[in-house]
Amino acid sequence: MITHEEGFSLWTPKDDxxxxxxxYAVVAHEMAHQWTVPYAHVEGAPVLSESLAWYYGMKxxxxxxxxxxLERLLSFMRQPHPYPPIRRGEPLLRGLDPYMSYRRxxxxxxxxSEYMGEERVxxxxxxxxxxxxxxxxxxxTTLDLYRELQAVTPDSFRPLLHDLFExxxxxxxxxxxxxxxxxxxxxxxxxxxxxxxKVVVDEAGVETEVPMxxxxxxxxxxxxxxxxxELSEPLSVQMHRIRSxxxxxxxxxxxxxxLAGIDPYHLLDWEEHDDDDNIAGVEIER
Ligand SMILES: [Zn+2]
Numbered sequence: 001m002i003t004h005e006e007g008f009s010l011w012t013p014k015d016d017x018x019x020x021x022x023x024y025a026v027v028a029h030e031m032a033h034q035w036t037v038p039y040a041h042v043e044g045a046p047v048l049s050e051s052l053a054w055y056y057g058m059k060x061x062x063x064x065x066x067x068x069x070l071e072r073l074l075s076f077m078r079q080p081h082p083y084p085p086i087r088r089g090e091p092l093l094r095g096l097d098p099y100m101s102y103r104r105x106x107x108x109x110x111x112x113s114e115y116m117g118e119e120r121v122x123x124x125x126x127x128x129x130x131x132x133x134x135x136x137x138x139x140x141t142t143l144d145l146y147r148e149l150q151a152v153t154p155d156s157f158r159p160l161l162h163d164l165f166e167x168x169x170x171x172x173x174x175x176x177x178x179x180x181x182x183x184x185x186x187x188x189x190x191x192x193x194x195x196x197x198k199v200v201v202d203e204a205g206v207e208t209e210v211p212m213x214x215x216x217x218x219x220x221x222x223x224x225x226x227x228x229x230e231l232s233e234p235l236s237v238q239m240h241r242i243r244s245x246x247x248x249x250x251x252x253x254x255x256x257x258x259l260a261g262i263d264p265y266h267l268l269d270w271e272e273h274d275d276d277d278n279i280a281g282v283e284i285e286r
Contacts, residue, residue: 013079020072024064043096044096048145055105059113071230077107095142128145159214163198169200170199172197179191193248194262213242218262221259224259
């Protein structure tokens with residue numbers, strides 16, 4: 001039974017009835033609990049239940065309503081209300097509070113599916129249901145989920161999997177300045193000055209900066225459609241090896257760029273709210 005009362009069904013993030021169908025997303029999440037597994041009442045239990053159901057909910061929205069609608073849902077879920085971000089705390093595998101289970105967990109699974117492919121993540125989740133769906137003891141824990149994710153993760157993404165689930169990792173990614181110049185062939189060469197930082201926060205709230213040397217999406221975009229805030233179809237989205245600190249990236253695109261940035265979809269640096277510093281306007285140089 002799914003209760004559909006006046007809370008979430010009247011909760012619209014914008015005064016625009018067509019902007020985001022939040023009731024659809026919440027009901028998709030509730031339905032998705034049919035595909036979560038009976039879990040042991042130990043650390044990580046809410047993550048195993050709620051994060052998986054939200055990951056499925058996001059995917060239902062994406063497949064049924066399209067990518068743009070998903071972007072709006074994700075943007076809504078990045079807001080600090082109703083779950084204000086907590087920096088200290090246990091890693092996701094031991095997560096207990098709503099911020100971990102309703103926010104960090106779904107975003108971690110979504111980032112994995114974008115970086116290594118939805119099919120891999122879905123295979124892991126299917127195997128989890130096959131092995132633990134019956135409810136026969138021993139009941140599942142996040143370690144069972146993690147084992148299945150490890151089994152489908154290529155070596156190149158093992159560090160990302162670790163950073164998302166085993167420690168409390170925060171990426172701060174910023175496009176400081178972007179310029180573009182038209183080449184003789186008519187293409188555009190885009191130069192991005194970006195800054196990157198990664199910290200791990202332990203259970204006492206102590207932040208430790210850790211060096212980055214990982215693949216991060218870098219995207220270049222055309223003009224945003226009128227009346228919309230979502231990014232347009234990308235002119236280019238590529239993985240680039242990013243290290244800590246400032247660095248310059250050059251990308252060539254076929255058409256005139258308007259916006260560009262690092263981690264443009266907030267897969268890693270997802271705790272971004274009103275001022276989106278991952279993306280910057282492109283300055284055209286002549
Ligand atoms: Zn739920």
